[in-house]
Amino acid sequence: MAKLNREKAEKKIKALREKIREHEYKYFVLDDPSISDAEFDQMMQKLIKLEADFPELITEDSPTQRVGGEVLDEFKKVEHSATMLSLDNAFDKRDLRDFDNRVQKNLNGEDYQYVVEHKIDGLSAVMRYNNGSFELGATRGNGEVGEDITKNMKTIRSLPLKIEEKAEMELRGEIYLAKSEFQRLNEERLENDESPFANPRNAAAGSVRQLDSKIAAQRSLSILIYDLISHSEREFETHLEVFSYLREQGFKVNWHQSAADIEAVIEICEKWQEEREGLDFEIDGLVIKINNLALREKLGSTARSPRWAIAYKFPAQQKTTKIKDIEISLGRTGALTPTAILEPVELAGSTVSRATLHNEDEIKRKDIRVGDTVLVQKAGDIIPEVIKVIKEDRDGSEKEFKMPENCPVCGSEVIRPEGEAVSRCTNISCPAQRKESILHFVSRDAMNIDGVGPALIEQLLNNNLIEDYADLYFLKQSHLKDLERMGEKSSQNVIEAIEASKEREFLRVLYALGIRHVGIGAARILAKNFDSIEQIKEATAEELEDIDEIGPVIAESIVGFFQERHNRDLLSRLKQAGIRLEKENTAENEKFLNGQKFVFTGSLNNYTRSEVKDLVEKAGGRAVSSVSSKTDYLVIGDNPGSKYDKAKQLGVEILSEAEFKEMIEKK
Incomplete structure (x- = not known):
């Protein structure tokens, strides 16, 4: 059989790909196959052989690329062009x-x-x-x-x-x-x-x-x-x-x-x-x-x-089991949370052995005791919780639970602030609080410091090498290399990861501080409305509440955080370490777009969509996806689509990519 030349092979490969795509669509999308599995496999084998003979014709979108390739060392990070929000x-x-x-x-x-x-x-x-x-x-x-x-x-x-x-x-x-x-x-x-x-x-x-x-x-x-x-x-x-x-x-x-x-x-x-x-x-x-x-x-x-x-x-699946014990865990804000230790039970596809009891009031309201038979479910099919006690199964051996008067970790007094349901340890230097606070600080959504996990943090605290997260930036490799599982290479990696975290953006630093009630969403809102930690520190609760989506609880928590002397000292040491406590660009002339809306269409030669979005937002503007009468500018690249026609109809000002580049870079 005569060997195919490149031109004929390319035509055969193209035809096979089109046929395979058609049959994949019928089988996997429409659930309506028109050929047998054996026939499909034969076509795929032909394509694999042709591509093996002509490897220069292999493309990333070829059906053969579905079988898997080389093994990766790690997954690369990808920044989303638009935030993936959760649903209520x-x-x-x-x-x-x-x-x-x-x-x-x-x-x-x-x-x-x-x-x-x-x-x-x-x-x-x-x-x-x-x-x-x-x-x-x-x-x-x-x-x-x-x-x-x-x-x-x-x-x-x-x-x-x-x-x-x-x-x-x-x-x-x-x-x-x-x-x-x-x-x-x-x-x-x-x-x-x-x-x-x-x-x-x-x-x-x-x-x-x-x-x-x-x-x-x-x-x-x-x-x-x-x-x-x-x-x-x-x-x-x-x-x-x-x-x-x-x-x-x-x-x-x-x-x-x-x-x-x-x-x-x-x-x-x-x-x-x-x-x-x-x-x-x-x-x-x-x-x-x-x-x-x-x-x-x-x-x-x-x-x-x-x-x-x-x-x-949908209503959660429910099962009965027994409470073997009730344990207390401490969060980074000192909150004591009771957790039921259960006899393991299969629930909504997984084995459940622990369930949150929320707080002391919840335990009293449901009259939950150690030894009780209880009905448990996964709230929203995710978080196990105790629904009710099966009181008719009690035999008198059950024990009432009382919240401890002293912290189970450091022994300090436990108080329950007026108007709150949560009891708290009063010692801000409590080892459990410090550990949780540091874990939050180094977490992926915050400063994202690779290699600094629970085991290392515990060693650092136990060896008095750190007291809080600011101390991480003053560690040296000599402090680490003699710790358990910390040789020359791994200790060097940790120091490099800590150093690299100094470049984290202002938003991440705000979230990493661990201000109570300030999650990543609230941190993002604060970062949009303030240019520095100093500005937030000087803001009153009333000024904070004036910001859309910042309510009185978050506002009071922010003010309280900055009033605490220990926290002010933390910020001072973070500044000394070189952490970014303000936005990169805070000058007024860099906010010259002043809320103007930009839409982009067509293929841009000098920027990705993510880059133009960042440039517009850093200059105080907004990058939106659709053209309307409220759009200030449409920026067009090669082969602009229907957005171009709509912008002309609405009288929206149209910029070429070069004109946009000149506008955005003139400052």
Whole structure:
């Protein structure tokens, strides 16, 4: 047989790829195969052989790339172009109606409809396509930064590696493992004397985070798309339009149903509560969203969740077990939290042996005693909690629980501030508080100091090498190398990681301080409204409350933090160490855009979308995704799409990339 030349091979490869993509779509997206598995395998083997003969013709979007490639050393970090917020939860009809009342109030009588979707119990992921090819896949991570799992996501057969539309787009979806595949996988693991996975979600998460993508390829993961975040060429008016478009492009979209009002939503929720077991994948509820995209933008978001969507959680699975003991744990703010130690019980797909009891009042209200038989559930299918005591099972051997009068770690007095439900250790130098405070400071969402974990922190505290997180910056390698599991190389790595953390942005430093009630969302709001720690320190509670989404509790907590002498000393030492306690650019002339809105369309030559967003926001402007009468500038790159026509119709000022570059860099 005559050997193919490169030109003929290229044509054959192209034809085979198109056929394979077509059959993958029919099998994995439509669930309607038109050829046998054997025929499909034959086509794939032909393509693999041709690509082996002509390796220069292999492309990243070829179907052969789904089988997995080289083993990674680690996952790279990926910054999300838009924050992945969490959803507020609704647990009953009243919660859903309350959500609807808030929507009505905020929309001032405008008409709106809902879209209801399955809330898949899987792993959220982000996908980016460039010029029609799948370019990047990432985990949710902390909502701001995820991990690059592109190679593993390429193994998901229901995810197209190439689509017809040659555009830049970003989507979100849920990776999951079908129940049938989960069962097959566990049977296989048991045959190989391996521990079975606890539930499909854990199996999916473990598969996605394999450094060897060949392992992920063997797990038969699936994905359902639930949102389109950005598109360089198209505008959409409704969520249903988006789903229709994504289907046309070959994506498998999440099940969805429109609902005219909240009562129709409630009917859909009740229906699926009964029918969820008939699905071949786990759902733990439904997601309710406003259909109109312009109304979503009008409703906006809080620091942690959108105001235009809510998750309805199905009633939790419940089981009975016994409380063997009640332990006290200490948090970084000194809060004493009672935890029930349970006889292990299988609950919602995992083994539960501990459950939070929240606080002393909750224990008294439910009359919980050590030795009680109790009903437990996972709140929202996540956090185990005690629902009630089965009092008829008591035999008199049960013991009442009392909160300790002294801290179980340092022995200091425990107080319960007036008006609060939580008891606290009064010693700010309590080892448990210090350890938790430092753990928070070094955590990934905060200063992200690799290598500084619970074991090392405990050694540092026990050896009096540090007293608080500021002391980390004054450690030397000689302090570390004689500690347990701390040789020359590892101690050097820790010192380098601590040094590198000095470059963390102002927002991360704010969060890392551990101010009570100031999570990452509140820290982001503070970073937008203040240029330095000094400015926040000087702000009154009233001034803080004037900021949208900063309420009286957060405001008082911030003021109280800066009034504490120990905290002021901490900040002084962080400043001495060179930590960034102010924004990089705080001069007034660097805020010259003064809230102006920018939209970008087409392919930019000098910037990525993330870079232009950062440039605009640092200059005091806003980068938004859609053109409206309130848009100040449309910046166009090569091959601008429909946004260009809409901007001309609305009279929006249009800038070339060069004009934008001159504007943004002139200061």
